[in-house]
Amino acid sequence: MLLRREGKVDTLIRKHIEEVGAAVEASKKALFAYLDGDWKKFRRMAKLTDSKESDADAVRREAEDALSSGAYISVYREDFSILLDLIDDMADGAERVADFLLIETPKVPPQWGGVFKQIAEKTTEDFFAFWKCFDFLYKDMKEAYSAIEQVRNLEKEIDSLQDGVLCEIFQSDLSLAEKVHLRELVLNLGEISNSAENASDKVRGLTLKTGF
Amino acid sequence: MLLPLVFLAAIYMGWAFGANNTANIFGTGVITGAIKYRTAIILCSAFVILGSLLEGQKVIDIVAFSTELDIKLALLCTFTAAVLITVMTYMRLPVSTSQTIMGTVFGVSLYMDGLSHFPWRNFIRVMASWVTAPIIGLLVAIGLYQLLDISTRRIKTLPVFMLAMRIGIMLVGSYAAYSMGADNVANITGVFVGAGIFTPFLGTVIGGLAIAFGVCTYSKPVMATVGGKIVPLDIPTAFVSVLATAICLHFFAQLGVPVSASNGIVGAVIGIGLVKGIRTIDKKTVTRIITIGWVLNFIMAMFIPYLFLLLFSW
Numbered sequence: 001m002l003l004r005r006e007g008k009v010d011t012l013i014r015k016h017i018e019e020v021g022a023a024v025e026a027s028k029k030a031l032f033a034y035l036d037g038d039w040k041k042f043r044r045m046a047k048l049t050d051s052k053e054s055d056a057d058a059v060r061r062e063a064e065d066a067l068s069s070g071a072y073i074s075v076y077r078e079d080f081s082i083l084l085d086l087i088d089d090m091a092d093g094a095e096r097v098a099d100f101l102l103i104e105t106p107k108v109p110p111q112w113g114g115v116f117k118q119i120a121e122k123t124t125e126d127f128f129a130f131w132k133c134f135d136f137l138y139k140d141m142k143e144a145y146s147a148i149e150q151v152r153n154l155e156k157e158i159d160s161l162q163d164g165v166l167c168e169i170f171q172s173d174l175s176l177a178e179k180v181h182l183r184e185l186v187l188n189l190g191e192i193s194n195s196a197e198n199a200s201d202k203v204r205g206l207t208l209k210t211g212f
Numbered sequence: 213m214l215l216p217l218v219f220l221a222a223i224y225m226g227w228a229f230g231a232n233n234t235a236n237i238f239g240t241g242v243i244t245g246a247i248k249y250r251t252a253i254i255l256c257s258a259f260v261i262l263g264s265l266l267e268g269q270k271v272i273d274i275v276a277f278s279t280e281l282d283i284k285l286a287l288l289c290t291f292t293a294a295v296l297i298t299v300m301t302y303m304r305l306p307v308s309t310s311q312t313i314m315g316t317v318f319g320v321s322l323y324m325d326g327l328s329h330f331p332w333r334n335f336i337r338v339m340a341s342w343v344t345a346p347i348i349g350l351l352v353a354i355g356l357y358q359l360l361d362i363s364t365r366r367i368k369t370l371p372v373f374m375l376a377m378r379i380g381i382m383l384v385g386s387y388a389a390y391s392m393g394a395d396n397v398a399n400i401t402g403v404f405v406g407a408g409i410f411t412p413f414l415g416t417v418i419g420g421l422a423i424a425f426g427v428c429t430y431s432k433p434v435m436a437t438v439g440g441k442i443v444p445l446d447i448p449t450a451f452v453s454v455l456a457t458a459i460c461l462h463f464f465a466q467l468g469v470p471v472s473a474s475n476g477i478v479g480a481v482i483g484i485g486l487v488k489g490i491r492t493i494d495k496k497t498v499t500r501i502i503t504i505g506w507v508l509n510f511i512m513a514m515f516i517p518y519l520f521l522l523l524f525s526w
Contacts, residue, residue: 006371073374073447074245137370209446210364210373 005071009080010138012063016084017131019059020091023052024127024192027094028120031189034101035113042101049098056091060084076206083202089195090127097188106181109174115165116189119158123192126154130196133203141207151200158193162186214283218409219418221290226400226422227429228297229309230260233396234431236457236473237388240450241381242435249432255382256389256431257424263393264420269412271395271470274338275313275402276412278331279321285517286407289316292516293399296509301434306505308472313399314338315513322514323521341469342506345460349479350486353456357487360452377447384451388458392473393420395465449484456480474501 030045063084067077100106108116133147169182238252281289293312300307321331367373400419404410410418457476464471478501 006374010371072245073378075447076370076374077245140368141370141373142368206370210367210370210448 005066005069009063009066009071012059012066013080013084013087013134016056016059016063017087017134019052019056020087020094021127021131023049023056023091023094024124026052027097027192028124030098030101031120032117035108035116046098046102049094053091053095056088060088076209079202079206079209083199083206086195086199086202087130090130090192090199093188093192093195096191097185100185100188104181104184106185107178108182108185109172112165112168112182115161116185119161119165119186119189122154122158122161123189123196126151126158126193126196129154130200130203133200137203137206141210144203144207148200148204151196155193155197158190162190214287215409217287218283218404221287221294222401222404222418223422223425225290225294225297225313226419227426228294228301229396229400230257230423230426230428231430231434232297232301232307232309232426233392233473234427235435236477237392237454238381238385238431239435240447240454241385242432244447244450246378246381246447247385249435251382252385253428253431255386256427259386259389260393260397260423260427261420263390263395264397264416264423265393267394267465268397268416268419270465270468271398272402272405272412272415274334274468275317275398275470276406276415278314278317278334279324279406281317281320281403281406283404283407283409285320285324286403286409288517288520289313289320289403292316292319292520293513296513296516300505300509306474306501307509308474308506309399310396310470310472310475311342311506311510312513313402314470315510316517317403319514319517320521323518323525338469341464341467341471342475345464345471345475346479346482348463349453349456349460349476350483351479352459353452353480353483354487356452356456357484360448364448377451380451381447381454384455384458388454388461388473391458391461391465393423395461395470396472397423398470449481452484453477453480456483472506474505478502 026045026049030042030049033039033042033045064081067080067084071077072080129147129150133144133151136144136147166183166186169179169186172179174182234253234256238247238256241247242249242252290313293309293316296312297307297309318331318335325331364373364376367376397416397419400422401410401415405412405415454477457473457480460476460479461471461473478498482498
C-alpha cells in the first residue's frame with residue numbers, strides 16, 4: 001500500500017520508454033528504407049515514428065500527473081519529472097529525423113549511406129543501453145554505473161562517426177547547400193544519443209542521492 | 213494574582229520552544245517531502261509529551277534548585293528567556309533554549325547568592341555538558357553514518373530505499389521528539405517547580421503540552437529558516453544527524469542536564485562531513501551558532517536578570 005503510487009508511476013515510465021523505443025526503432029527503419037530507395041516502406045515507417053512519438057507524449061503526461069499526485073519523496077519527484085522530459089527528447093529526436101527526411105528529402109550520396117546506417121544502428125543501441133541503465137534503478141543500483149558508462153561510450157562512438165562523415169562531406173565537391181543539408185541530417189541523427197546520455201546522467205544523479 | 217502570569221509565561225516559553233525546535237527534528241523530512249508536515253507535527257507533539265511525562269523530571273532538579281526561587285524570580289527568568297528566544301528567532305538567529313534558561317537561573321543566583329554561594333558545581337556541570345554535547349554528537353554521528361552506509365548498501369532498489377528513508381525519518385524523528393521532551397521540558401517549567409508553584413509532575417505536563425502547542429501552531433515557518441540552516445538537506449545525512457542528536461539529548465537527560473538540540477546537531481553534521489570528506493556546514497554558520505546562539509545568548513540571559521535585580525531589587 002505504501003508503494004502503490006510509486007508502482008503506478010514506474011509502470012507508466014516503463015510504458016513511456018517502450019513507446020519512445022518504438023519511435024526510435026521506427027525512425028531507424030525509416031532512414032534505412034530512405035537510403036535503400038524503398039519509398040513505400042519509408043513513408044510507412046515515418047508515419048509510425050510520428051504515431052509512436054504522440055503515444056509517448058500521452059503516456060508521459062499520464063506519468064507526470066501520477067507523479068504530481070504525491071508519488072515518491074518530493075526531492076526525487078522533480079528528478080523523475082526531468083528524467084521523463086529527457087527520455088521524451090529521444091522520441092522527439094526520432095520524429096525530427098523522420099520528418100526531415102519526409103519533408104526535405106536530402107540527397108544522400110551512396111558512399112555515405114553505410115555511415116548513416118551505422119550511426120542509426122548505434123543510436124538504437126544507445127537507447128537500449130539507457131533502458132538497461134534505467135532498469136537497474138529497480139534491480140540493483142550499483143550496476144547502473146556500468147550501464148551509464150556504456151551509454152557514454154556509445155555516444156562517443158556516434159560523435160566520432162558524425163565528425164568523420166562531416167569532414168568527408170565538407171571536403172567533397174558537393175555544393176554548399178547540399179553540404180549544409182546533409183550536415184543537418186547528421187546532427188539530427190546525433191540528437192537522440194545526446195538525449196540518451198543526458199537521461200543516463202539523470203539516472204546517475206538519482207543513484208548518487210541515495211549515497212551509492 | 214501572579215498565578216495567571218505563571219501559566220502565561222510557561223505556555224509562551226513552551227510555545228516558543230516548540231515552534232523553534234521542531235525544525236531540528238523534522239525540518240529536512242518535511243522540506244524534502246519524506247514526511248508530510250501534518251504527520252510531522254502529530255508525531256512531534258505526541259512524542260514530546262510522552263518524553264516530558266516519562267523522563268522530564270530527571271532534568272528538572274538542576275533548573276529548579278540551582279538557587280532559591282520564588283514566583284517573581286521564576287517569572288523574571290522565564291520572561292527574560294522567552295523574550296531573548298523570540299528576539300533571536302525574529303532575527304533568524306539560532307538560539308539555545310537550554311542555555312538561555314540556565315543563563316537566567318545562574319544570573320538570578322549570582323545576585324541572590326553572590327560568588328561565595330554561587331552553585332559552582334551545577335554551573336560547571338552545565339558548562340561541561342554544553343562543551344561535550346557537540347563532541348558526543350560528532351562521535352555518535354560518525355559511528356551511525358558508517359552503520360547506515362553498511363545497511364543501505366544492502367538496499368538494491370530506489371523504491372525500497374525511499375520507503376526505508378521515509379520510515380526511518382518518522383521513527384528517528386519520533387525518538388528525537390521524545391528525547392527533546394525528556395531533556396528540555398525542564399527549560400519550560402523548571403523555574404516554577406523551583407518556586408514551589410508546580411509539582412515536578414505537573415511541571416512536565418504543562419511544559420509538554422505547551423511545547424506541543426508551539427509545534428502545532430508555528431513550526432512550519434521556522435522549518436525553512438532557522439532550522440533549515442543547520443540541518444542538511446539530503447535525507448541520509450539528516451537521518452543520521454537527527455538520530456545522533458536524539459541519542460545525545462537522551463543521554464544528557466539521564467545525567468539530569470538540559471542541552472540544546474543545536475548542541476547535538478552541529479556536532480553531528482560536522483562529524484558526517486569528516487566521514488564524507490566534504491564540508492557539510494560552513495564556518496560562518498558554525499561561528500554564528502556558537503558565538504551568538506550559545507555564548508552571547510547565555511551571557512545576555514545571565515546578566516539581564518542580574519542587572520534587573522540590581523536596578524529594581526526586591
